Amino acid sequence: MASLQQQLFVQKKSKKLLNQASDLALEYLETIENSPVVPSRTGIEMLKEFDIDLPDSIGDEQQILEQLASIGCHNTVHYNGGRYYGFVNGGILPIGMATRWLADVWDQNAALNVMSPIAAKLESVCEVWLKQLFNLPEKTVAGLVGGTSVASLCGLAAARYRQLQNLNWDLAQNGTFGAPKLRIIMGTQTHGTVVKMLNLLGFGAADIEWVECDDQGRMIPDLMPALDRTCIVVLQAGNVCSGAFDHFSQLIPKAKQAQAWVHVDGAFGLWAAASPRFSHLTKDVNLADSWSVDGHKTLNTPYDCGVILCADEQALTHALHQQGSYIQSSEERDSMMFTPDMSRRAKGIDLWSCLRYLGRQGIAELIELLHERASYFALQASQIGFKVLNDVVFNQVILQADTEQQTLNTLKKIQASGVCWCGGAKWQGKAIIRVSICAWATTEKDIDDSIEVFAQCLNGSAAGLA
Numbered sequence: 001m002a003s004l005q006q007q008l009f010v011q012k013k014s015k016k017l018l019n020q021a022s023d024l025a026l027e028y029l030e031t032i033e034n035s036p037v038v039p040s041r042t043g044i045e046m047l048k049e050f051d052i053d054l055p056d057s058i059g060d061e062q063q064i065l066e067q068l069a070s071i072g073c074h075n076t077v078h079y080n081g082g083r084y085y086g087f088v089n090g091g092i093l094p095i096g097m098a099t100r101w102l103a104d105v106w107d108q109n110a111a112l113n114v115m116s117p118i119a120a121k122l123e124s125v126c127e128v129w130l131k132q133l134f135n136l137p138e139k140t141v142a143g144l145v146g147g148t149s150v151a152s153l154c155g156l157a158a159a160r161y162r163q164l165q166n167l168n169w170d171l172a173q174n175g176t177f178g179a180p181k182l183r184i185i186m187g188t189q190t191h192g193t194v195v196k197m198l199n200l201l202g203f204g205a206a207d208i209e210w211v212e213c214d215d216q217g218r219m220i221p222d223l224m225p226a227l228d229r230t231c232i233v234v235l236q237a238g239n240v241c242s243g244a245f246d247h248f249s250q251l252i253p254k255a256k257q258a259q260a261w262v263h264v265d266g267a268f269g270l271w272a273a274a275s276p277r278f279s280h281l282t283k284d285v286n287l288a289d290s291w292s293v294d295g296h297k298t299l300n301t302p303y304d305c306g307v308i309l310c311a312d313e314q315a316l317t318h319a320l321h322q323q324g325s326y327i328q329s330s331e332e333r334d335s336m337m338f339t340p341d342m343s344r345r346a347k348g349i350d351l352w353s354c355l356r357y358l359g360r361q362g363i364a365e366l367i368e369l370l371h372e373r374a375s376y377f378a379l380q381a382s383q384i385g386f387k388v389l390n391d392v393v394f395n396q397v398i399l400q401a402d403t404e405q406q407t408l409n410t411l412k413k414i415q416a417s418g419v420c421w422c423g424g425a426k427w428q429g430k431a432i433i434r435v436s437i438c439a440w441a442t443t444e445k446d447i448d449d450s451i452e453v454f455a456q457c458l459n460g461s462a463a464g465l466a
């Protein structure tokens with residue numbers, strides 16, 4: 001019997017496994033358009049096959065892949081098709097998918113330049129390109145993290161560091177206990193991840209001053225309290241339900257004048273800045289101090305690709321400071337200085353290839369495509385009896401039926417249809433159906449097919465679908 005190492009060398013030399021994975025993946029892509037958008041009950045039942053004790057002995061690699069594919073392919077959710085409208089989950093550009101395959105084989109750790117010069121180089125190129133696309137200050141630095149949640153954690157950590165430093169409190173030396181009190185100012189429609197990240201940083205409900213929002217989910221500028229240098233203001237480029245943008249031109253200059261720090265959660269909406277047609281939505285957003293944004297939403301990169309952009313390099317790198325005698329820094333950019341994690345996948349490689357492929361024009365066209373599809377969806381939905389509650393300024397649509405119960409029932413049926421999928425939420429205390437157009441693959445035909453299902457579900461004739 002060959003030793004484990006001998007077996008692994010044999011696997012590594014033969015192309016069998018990678019070819020098998022490639023065949024299985026390509027088969028999956030071929031079937032995706034004609035299979036349910038979300039797993040069926042039978043598919044979910046199959047997951048039980050994974051409930052076994054950890055095996056005692058080494059397995060058969062080909063059988064393992066085969067089992068994974070045969071059950072897994074029935075239990076994925078098809079963001080990379082055209083009829084998934086849930087959350088704000090982007091699709092995946094073919095170039096991103098292919099690059100990720102290649103880069104996964106490279107298996108690079110992006111922590112330090114010395115660990116992966118290619119990862120470090122492409123991240124620094126992405127940093128420059130993102131600054132240019134979003135028209136951010138030249139001094140802005142970028143860190144690549146899992147998603148906007150963690151990007152906001154980084155931005156808020158930098159904010160806390162800088163504001164306390166300005167109050168003569170050395171955070172690294174003294175910690176947070178006993179520190180001068182900071183005030184967090186944000187809209188009642190702020191995304192839940194911001195509160196979660198504030199909690200992680202030691203802020204609680206008592207530290208937050210909520211500002212009322214209008215019917216689109218934008219902070220009402222006149223209700224902003226008086227600000228001072230103890231403040232951290234959190235604004236939004238893209239409300240998770242309505243897609244609305246805060247009034248940056250009115251809010252940010254005022255906040256900066258009062259020496260407050262401004263962080264912008266731009267998970268999917270900051271991309272508006274990269275489109276001549278939509279950049280009015282982000283006018284003056286570049287006056288903020290930090291911004292969080294995702295590649296895996298509007299840009300359709302592979303998961304997981306969040307970015308923290310911060311105009312105060314010292315605040316960010318000091319807030320995320322790490323030391324260790326074995327850390328070999330280089331004169332080039334060391335990525336771990338800009339993120340909470342040390343080891344991580346070199347996601348900058350696939351971000352780079354998506355940006356490199358689309359270029360300025362392609363990015364603008366993608367953003368406009370998502371908007372066009374969202375507007376078309378809203379129009380069609382209104383014609384079959386749904387109320388559209390938001391101004392469709394970007395890629396999000398909020399729908400409601402006549403009564404609360406009808407909205408809830410309709411949503412349940414849509415989710416069970418298998419033809420398309422969208423999520424629900426509460427908007428001004430009432431149930432809504434959220435439609436997020438975030439995949440490059442959504443066509444007008446996808447929307448027509450979905451609208452047919454929406455109509456059947458609204459009118460109660462959807463039994464038997466899927």
Ligand SMILES: Cc1ncc(COP(=O)(O)O)c(C=O)c1O
Binds near residue numbers: 088147
């Ligand atoms: C406005 C906003 N902020 C933050 C997030 C969280 O982003 P992520 O899931 O990438 O952490 C989302 C997710 O949809 C969002 O829409």
